[in-house]
Amino acid sequence: MLSKSQIKLITSLKQKKYRQQHGFFVVEGVKTIKELLQSSVKLYALYTTETFNIDAKREFLISEAELKKISFLKTPNKALAVFNIPKEHPIDTSKLIVALDSVRDPGNLGTIIRLCDWFGVTDLVCSKETVDCFNPKVIQATMGSITRVNISYVDLVSFLKTTKPPKYGAFMNGDNVYKTTLVDNGILVMGNEANGISKAVEDLITDKISIPRFGELQETESLNVATATAILLSEFRRG
Amino acid sequence: MLSKSQIKLITSLKQKKYRQQHGFFVVEGVKTIKELLQSSVKLYALYTTETFNIDAKREFLISEAELKKISFLKTPNKALAVFNIPKEHPIDTSKLIVALDSVRDPGNLGTIIRLCDWFGVTDLVCSKETVDCFNPKVIQATMGSITRVNISYVDLVSFLKTTKPPKYGAFMNGDNVYKTTLVDNGILVMGNEANGISKAVEDLITDKISIPRFGELQETESLNVATATAILLSEFRRG
Structure with a gap:
């Protein structure tokens, strides 16, 4: 079950000021989420209708109706993940x-x-x-x-x-x-x-x-x- | 004033089958409409909140509320025009x-x-x-x-x-x-x-x-x- 505060946090991330305040951003869709899980970007929470078999503390199984509540898409795509915004690295001016x-x-x-x-x-x-x-x-x-x-x-x-x-x-x-x-x-x-x-x-x-x-x-x-x-x-x- | 049948015709043009049935398509926005008016594509009707000073028979001044009823855009852009779908020309296979x-x-x-x-x-x-x-x-x-x-x-x-x-x-x-x-x-x-x-x-x-x-x-x-x-x-x- 999604709590009211979870829903509020996630939907707030549509706006830049809340993304900056919380340091989080949202990714939707199984394929892109899997790609990010394999990168150095850190997962905060995964809300999904089918298990990804990852760290149980970070994975929340939800219903399609719940996904619809938090999704930014017209047609939600099985899962929504909240990731930590990665730190900017120094710019390498020796390359294009x-x-x-x-x-x-x-x-x-x-x-x-x-x-x-x-x-x-x-x-x-x-x-x-x-x-x-x-x-x-x-x-x-x-x-x-x-x-x-x-x-x-x-x-x-x-x-x-x-x-x-x-x-x-x-x-x-x-x-x-x-x-x-x-x-x-x-x-x-x-x-x-x-x-x-x-x-x-x-x-x-x-x-x-x-x-x-x-x-x-x-x-x-x-x-x-x-x-x-x-x-x-x-x-x-x-x- | 827009008639019910005009509204019905225009909104039907969102769908391919009605575009093909009527031989019309919709263009929105002053700039693109003006570009099409200068081309060989034939105007059927122009619905606009500001006059274009064209053939009065084909121009209908409407309110913003009326434009909102017929527009396909979230933010309607001053004018909507219905043009005749042009005929396909023979394909010139001598060029790229x-x-x-x-x-x-x-x-x-x-x-x-x-x-x-x-x-x-x-x-x-x-x-x-x-x-x-x-x-x-x-x-x-x-x-x-x-x-x-x-x-x-x-x-x-x-x-x-x-x-x-x-x-x-x-x-x-x-x-x-x-x-x-x-x-x-x-x-x-x-x-x-x-x-x-x-x-x-x-x-x-x-x-x-x-x-x-x-x-x-x-x-x-x-x-x-x-x-x-x-x-x-x-x-x-x-x-």
Whole structure:
């Protein structure tokens, strides 16, 4: 049986301020939970309709009706786990880093985390205005990649000031990325969905790059930030 | 004032069978509607809270409360338009074509349509099991690109049998795409989110390609079909 205080705690974790206050985040679905259980992220409590055969103190068997009460999903997926938010590790500036300047859409951030994982980018640096990576929608979109990418929230302007060039930025009017020599110990900065990279960050960019448009009509406004990140990371890694 | 029959017609268009029966689809938001009004797609009726100053017979000024009744969005966006579903044009097999084998997620299809537009792919060929491109969530994700890409729903196996090679297919265990010579009058086939390319389609593929994984841990399961399409189209076009 779920207690009222358990329900209250779990549902509060939908909001960033309570995630930060308690130091917990929620993961749903058997597959992603299992992936996190195998990582260094620490489990606080598992609420499930079928046993996982883990530490009995941390596992609570509940009914589907109870799961529905605590789930953030329209169609709950057998289990919900509360994990401890892991500590941020120091940023390794000797390797390629992706930096996000105010990316707001949880699905975009989730996709970008998966891309970092795929392309071996171990550090993702986010401006304070970027959506929280422990937002349930981000977690849903990362599929476990969140355990393999070190995500840091920083003052992006200060961070860029303390790091060495090259600092690449994705712009609509940058140099053709296919004709640019990309050094893969730099920083790749991606901007906000609607406004791109902010002026203060733009001033610190050393190399503006762009993905050329091939359509005849030239009307497509821009690529989505996640698909643009996919193409640019591929360019950095293809050699 | 909206009549009951207008409300019934519009809300029915959420479902594919009624879109096909009536030959209409719904577009929401001032920006996307304006983009479609400038295209060859024919307007049937515009329901809006602020006048667009178009043909008075086709424009209906409504209240925000009325818009809320007919909108498919949680937060309606000033206007909703009903357009005639355009006729499919013949497929031009002399150029690069993207073909989808049972892509089910509306957001993925919408992103892929935008990518085709960006990379100058004029024909997108979908298996009958692929999500309908006039699904409101697809339209929301395409941002007007739908008017610039000719989308055909076909029996994909029959279509591939009648076309010339090369027929590229995205597989987890294909050849490294960065080391493959890509001919850009071929067909690029992308598979279903969970199951990839079906066996019957796989048998018709002449070149299996893959995006290499760079992470050390090799645990990321796969890239999302839309981000994989982004990377592969970039490879076809970069030259």
